[in-house]
Amino acid sequence: MKKVFSGVVAIEGIDFELRQGEVHALMGENGAGKSTLSKIIAGIYQSDGGELKVNGKVENFASVREAVDHGVSIVTQEFSLLPDLSIAENIFLADKKYYKGGFLADKKAMAAQTYSLLALFGMEKTIDPYAKVSRLSVAQMQVIEILKAVSTQARVIILDEPTASLSVKEIEILFGIVRKLKAEGVGFIIVSHKINEIYEISDRITVLRDGRLILKGVETASLAQDELIRAMVGREVEDLYGAGSTGEKPDWTHAPVAFEARGITDQNNYVRDISFQVRQGEIVGFSGLVGAGRTELMRAIFNVDPRSGGQVLIDGQEITGRSIKASVAAGLGFVPEDRKTEGLIQELSVLKNVGLAKLAARGGAVLNRRAEEADCNEMVRRMEIKTANIDLLVKNLSGGNQQKVLLAKWILLDPKVLIIDEPTRGVDIGAKSDIYAILRSLAARGMAIILVSSEIPEVMGVCDTIYVMREGRVTARLTAQEATEEKIGYYSTIGVEKA
Amino acid sequence: MNKEHSLQGGMGRRIAGEYKTELSMLAIFAVFFVVLSFASPYFLTTQNIMNVMSQVSSTALLAIGMTIVIITSGIDLSVGATLGLSGMVGCMVLMNTQNVILGVAVILVIGMLVGLVNGVLIGYLQLPAFIVTLGTMQICRSLDYVISNANTASKFPEVYSVLGKGKIGGFFPVYILFIFGMFAIFIWIMGKTKFGRFLYAIGSNAESARLTGINVKFNIMMAYVISGLMCGLAAWIMTSRLMACDATYGDGMEMDAIAAAVIGGTSMSGGKGTLWGTVIGVFLVGFLRNALNILGVNPYWQGTAIGAVIVVAVLAEKLSKLKVRKTTK
Numbered sequence: 115m116k117k118v119f120s121g122v123v124a125i126e127g128i129d130f131e132l133r134q135g136e137v138h139a140l141m142g143e144n145g146a147g148k149s150t151l152s153k154i155i156a157g158i159y160q161s162d163g164g165e166l167k168v169n170g171k172v173e174n175f176a177s178v179r180e181a182v183d184h185g186v187s188i189v190t191q192e193f194s195l196l197p198d199l200s201i202a203e204n205i206f207l208a209d210k211k212y213y214k215g216g217f218l219a220d221k222k223a224m225a226a227q228t229y230s231l232l233a234l235f236g237m238e239k240t241i242d243p244y245a246k247v248s249r250l251s252v253a254q255m256q257v258i259e260i261l262k263a264v265s266t267q268a269r270v271i272i273l274d275e276p277t278a279s280l281s282v283k284e285i286e287i288l289f290g291i292v293r294k295l296k297a298e299g300v301g302f303i304i305v306s307h308k309i310n311e312i313y314e315i316s317d318r319i320t321v322l323r324d325g326r327l328i329l330k331g332v333e334t335a336s337l338a339q340d341e342l343i344r345a346m347v348g349r350e351v352e353d354l355y356g357a358g359s360t361g362e363k364p365d366w367t368h369a370p371v372a373f374e375a376r377g378i379t380d381q382n383n384y385v386r387d388i389s390f391q392v393r394q395g396e397i398v399g400f401s402g403l404v405g406a407g408r409t410e411l412m413r414a415i416f417n418v419d420p421r422s423g424g425q426v427l428i429d430g431q432e433i434t435g436r437s438i439k440a441s442v443a444a445g446l447g448f449v450p451e452d453r454k455t456e457g458l459i460q461e462l463s464v465l466k467n468v469g470l471a472k473l474a475a476r477g478g479a480v481l482n483r484r485a486e487e488a489d490c491n492e493m494v495r496r497m498e499i500k501t502a503n504i505d506l507l508v509k510n511l512s513g514g515n516q517q518k519v520l521l522a523k524w525i526l527l528d529p530k531v532l533i534i535d536e537p538t539r540g541v542d543i544g545a546k547s548d549i550y551a552i553l554r555s556l557a558a559r560g561m562a563i564i565l566v567s568s569e570i571p572e573v574m575g576v577c578d579t580i581y582v583m584r585e586g587r588v589t590a591r592l593t594a595q596e597a598t599e600e601k602i603g604y605y606s607t608i609g610v611e612k613a
Numbered sequence: 614m615n616k617e618h619s620l621q622g623g624m625g626r627r628i629a630g631e632y633k634t635e636l637s638m639l640a641i642f643a644v645f646f647v648v649l650s651f652a653s654p655y656f657l658t659t660q661n662i663m664n665v666m667s668q669v670s671s672t673a674l675l676a677i678g679m680t681i682v683i684i685t686s687g688i689d690l691s692v693g694a695t696l697g698l699s700g701m702v703g704c705m706v707l708m709n710t711q712n713v714i715l716g717v718a719v720i721l722v723i724g725m726l727v728g729l730v731n732g733v734l735i736g737y738l739q740l741p742a743f744i745v746t747l748g749t750m751q752i753c754r755s756l757d758y759v760i761s762n763a764n765t766a767s768k769f770p771e772v773y774s775v776l777g778k779g780k781i782g783g784f785f786p787v788y789i790l791f792i793f794g795m796f797a798i799f800i801w802i803m804g805k806t807k808f809g810r811f812l813y814a815i816g817s818n819a820e821s822a823r824l825t826g827i828n829v830k831f832n833i834m835m836a837y838v839i840s841g842l843m844c845g846l847a848a849w850i851m852t853s854r855l856m857a858c859d860a861t862y863g864d865g866m867e868m869d870a871i872a873a874a875v876i877g878g879t880s881m882s883g884g885k886g887t888l889w890g891t892v893i894g895v896f897l898v899g900f901l902r903n904a905l906n907i908l909g910v911n912p913y914w915q916g917t918a919i920g921a922v923i924v925v926a927v928l929a930e931k932l933s934k935l936k937v938r939k940t941t942k
């Protein structure tokens with residue numbers, strides 16, 4: 115299999131096979147070619163060499179339609195659902211059988227069929243076929259996407275990062291569905307960064323790196339975890355979180371308090387009365403399930419959304435303004451959770467993105483290209499951003515590098531306190547370890563960092579102090595020494611720390 | 614893997630990359646120009662070029678404002694009517710007071726006021742630009758008729774004609790200099806100032822821009838105020854050239870302004886486009902009309918020709934995008 119993009123060979127010489135009823139994990143760093151390969155298989159891209167066989171017959175799909183007709187469906191990270199149509203209409207949107215005379219939608223038949231599809235997975239009670247898709251949670255949308263594939267009699271389903279925004283419980287439900295379909299002979303290709311999950315669900319693993327095949331269909335059970343990581347990264351990541359370097363870290367425990375939140379209550383009164391402090395050089399983590407109110411808390415602190423109560427203090431000075439600008443002026447920075455829609459401006463260059471926050475905070479009215487170039491080049495160097503040049507549009511970078519650009523935008527401002535929401539979502543291991551190293555070095559220079567993350571190992575590996583949230587409240591405050599996965603999991607779900 | 618030199622932005626490469634659409638439009642424009650020069654001996658005369666300039670002068674100014682508004686991912690349908698209203702109110706003041714400075718000030722202030730109303734409704738109250746400006750378009754045109762009672766304002770002091778009819782050194786029209794001056798100023802603002810950068814950022818992703826600390830509402834409002842100001846300037850040029858003002862002035866000109874922006878490569882979805890492209894768009898439409906006249910084509914065909922250019926321009930952009938998508942991602 116080979117694919118060439120604007121003269122760059124994205125993937126080459128890759129052999130891949132999927133057996134019936136098997137879950138095959140496709141792994142590798144961002145830019146390794148996983149998405150390219152899966153999109154060729156699904157007919158979204160066409161290959162420039164090599165052949166695709168279905169049941170032994172050569173079928174190079176010219177379109178997604180053709181792939182679906184041959185039983186190959188893909189569920190991408192960007193859902194293809196139409197929010198204002200019902201679930202049933204979404205599932206059977208392109209199915210001729212459900213249109214009377216070829217054009218009149220037979221909503222009743224669609225709903226009935228949807229109901230029986232849902233019933234297959236025991237979800238007919240929780241999801242109403244007539245409900246609009248816009249009312250579903252991300253996890254439910256994921257399920258609907260899979261049902262859509264099932265409804266086309268798919269024999270091969272490709273899941274691209276299926277668990278990126280799901281909670282632990284939702285992942286269990288999803289995997290239950292995968293196992294059930296697998297028992298019926300459906301083959302799955304799962305593209306994922308999450309190593310734990312891959313070990314849980316997959317039968318075999320294929321690893322790509324820089325568009326080449328590194329490991330071909332190795333049995334999951336026979337592959338050690340560190341071997342897998344080495345295959346993906348191409349080097350040893352002995353110490354992902356750099357815990358070994360904590361020794362160099364200056365003692366923050368007696369450093370002055372850089373940040374204080376007092377009684378923060380968000381606009382919907384969901385997050386209620388939360389207070390905490392962060393010292394200079396301290397990394398404070400916020401853990402909890404999706405929907406625990408962590409993002410709402412941070413948005414209220416940074417004045418992204420109005421809040422109904424509470425004060426934010428930097429170096430003991432209250433931020434009295436209620437605008438993002440006031441927060442930035444006081445020395446706060448905020449790296450939001452979704453880099454595509456909230457963080458970066460995809461249609462602008464690396465240079466323009468990196469410089470934007472600084473420009474908004476204190477740039478003069480007239481731009482200075484030379485100064486911007488100097489700033490950007492310095493950031494590219496410091497954060498090891500891989501880009502062909504600084505005038506490249508951000509959308510052309512890989513996820514990990516986009517995340518670094520987003521971080522760079524705020525680090526360039528050198529804030530006193532940096533809030534980072536999910537810094538490594540959809541980021542490969544190599545970039546992950548880079549990002550952790552950057553956070554550590556910022557803390558070592560006295561920056562106070564507030565890190566929100568759904569990945570418990572990440573919070574434990576990076577943070578000095580960990581707050582656990584549930585349903586809009588802080589349920590525990592743990593030091594790095596006290597914290598264990600079990601404890602964090604306990605406080606995220608049922609437990610409340612004794613006061 | 615990044616070598617230092619590869620990170621430094623090469624000027625030539627940057628220009629070729631950023632202005633791809635504009636450069637291809639310029640090429641088309643050049644070919645068109647050469648062909649017409651051969652087709653008609655009259656085409657490439659000073660007299661004819663001046664004619665075209667005077668025909669497109671007001672559209673050019675409206676197109677500047679329109680491009681800026683479209684870059685913020687908005688639209689301003691009210692520009693033609695705003696030109697009409699601001700021109701009429703200003704000219705009536707001018708006729709009755711014979712005070713040129715007062716008259717011009719009223720024209721510009723009314724233009725900016727309409728822009729401010731649009732800007733507050735669209736920027737601060739976040740109403741859809743299309744609907745808001747559709748409304749203000751109707752209101753302005755209606756007020757134009759109410760105030761003038763469909764009469765023509767005229768009998769202005771002679772000095773008022775300086776902008777529209779004056780010639781520098783008895784040869785070079787003042788308004789041409791004025792229009793190119795305005796293009797220069799706004800090309801500079803959009804490309805080299807913080808305000809311009811923010812407008813592009815807002816147009817391509819308003820939420821990211823807001824979370825970066827950019828005052829999105831204010832900047833959007835300012836884009837409409839600029840558009841309103843350009844309406845006032847266009848009204849000034851038009852009435853000064855004709856030394857009269859009629860309630861129909863500016864009617865339908867919003868469509869020419871949008872066409873010029875789109876032909877010049879400005880994307881209706883916002884965040885993309887430059888005033889360089891708009892300059893080319895304005896003159897391409899102007900010279901196309903002119904050429905059809907010179908060649909003796911039935912004027913009823915003009916709409917077909919200009920419409921075709923718009924569709925082809927958008928089609929060309931779409932095709933180049935498809936090609937890029939196939940070869941990069």
